[in-house]
Amino acid sequence: MESSPFLERYRQIGVLEQQKNQLIEDLLQRVTDLENSFQQEKLDHERETRFNRDIQLHEMELMQQISQIKTIMDREPFVVILLDGEGIIFKDEFLQLGEEGGRKAANQLHTAMHAYLTQNLPSIHTPKLMTKIYLNVKGFGELCARNGIISEASTIHDFIRGFNETLSFSEIVDVGSSKNKSLDKIQETFQVFLYNCHCHQIFLGCPSNNDYAHFLEETLKEADLTGRISLVEGVSFDRELDTVKGSYRTAKFPEVFRSAKLAPAWVAPWKSSLPSRSLLTPSPSQQYSNPTTLSRTSTNTSVSVVGGPLPAPVPNKVSDPLDFQVVRSKVPGSAPPKTVERNKYGQRVDRLDFKSIPRDDLNRLKKLKLCNYHFLLGECPNEENCYHDHDRKLTRQELHILSAIARMTPCRFGLECDDVECIYGHRCPQSEPGKKTCFRGESCRFEPVAHGIDTNIVKVTKI
Secondary structure: OOOHHHHHHHHHHHHHHHHHHHHHHHHHHHHHHHHHHHHHHHHHHHHHHHHHHHHHHHHHHHHHHHHHHHHHHOOOOEEEEEEEOOOOOEOHHHHOOOHHHHHHHHHHHHHHHHHHHHHHOOOOOOOEEEEEEEEOHHHHHHHHHHOOOOOOOHHHHHHHHHHHHHOOOEEEEEOOOOOOHHHHHHHHHHHHHHOOOOEEEEEEEOOOOHHHHHHHHHHOOOHHHHHHEEEEEOOOOOHHHHHHHOOOEEEEOOOOEOOOOOOOOOOOOOOOOOOOHHHHOOOHHHHHHOOOOEEEOOOOEEEOOOOOOOOOOOOOOOOEOOEOEOOOOOEOOEOOOOEEEEOOOOOEOOOOOHHHOOHHHHHHHHHOOEOHHHHHHOOOOOOOOOOOEOOOOOOHHHHHHHHHHHHOOEOOOHHHOOOOOOOOEOOOOOOOOOOOOOOOHHHOOOOHHHOOOOOOOOEEEEO
């Protein structure tokens, strides 16, 4: 028997042994590699476990610090109320009571503000209220006296004293007669409190003018902060704030503040205080029930005590607190009227066609902020400190348009006004005869009785 087949079989078995040994070596190498990877993974896991534990401890420390900081931030919450006295005016009943009225006004504002916060901002818990009202006290007192709200301008000082004494964080600040001083102080104070973590809300009360509109537009650039600002509307906002007021929360306190401006009343610029305008221009009902003797000329006005004889006019001389003269210079090129025109119901009629005035010209003249007193009456009682323009040269047409603009402000004596030189409106310029409303509806500045006036003139009252 030959050995060749056995040798071949032996060789095949040897190859298989080599393959088996190689397989065993490969398996051992694989196990070694897996053991090394496992050890590495184990080290990484232990390292991550220690790291996560450290992070958790650090996070707990941070959360504790945040909680402590939040407790500190919430410890003394307060709300700041910044009011410009030109646009925010307390109601007459407070101003008339002097010092007692000041105390009542401070308490009423404090109560109304807390009620508003509870209803609209419940997340602010028991905040302190810091109220700062910036005001030209002397000018405001004289304005109130001229409007007949108070008998003497000094009553405003009593009102302010009572207001400032009532609450620790409520005060009225006299800014003097410098132009835009209230705005400057409000802007600086506003910036201080806007980023204060303890200040949870800023209430800003201001008049409608371009300066405040620009200021509020600049504030809108920081959108995240606008939620911390609310506007206080006293005197109704005009078109200057139309573009920005919708971006802010608006609060109204009709039980505290007037909703209408104080109508400027003409007084002689040399007098520090005058009787109320009811003495200067009595209403028709007063004339019929108590026949006050009234005498006017084109250059002076004198009024005597009810039932007393009319004293002889003495130019530029005041003989009695109730007998006085007002001298007005004439507007160049247009003599003041000598009569008051009325309809068959005895209501005063303003002879002015508002629809004939181009809207663009009307808006252009409004933006110029012209002084009505200076251009329409010839003399401004507050010439040095007046905020309005006195220097511009106006054409006859522009004077006509300016008189229309002045008529858009309601006269406080309404349809009974007897002042031949009154420049303010006695009927709503947007209302048509027979219609008891206008397109402004309830927001119209004129009283309901000033709508739908018959414009047919049937009688003239000569003064």
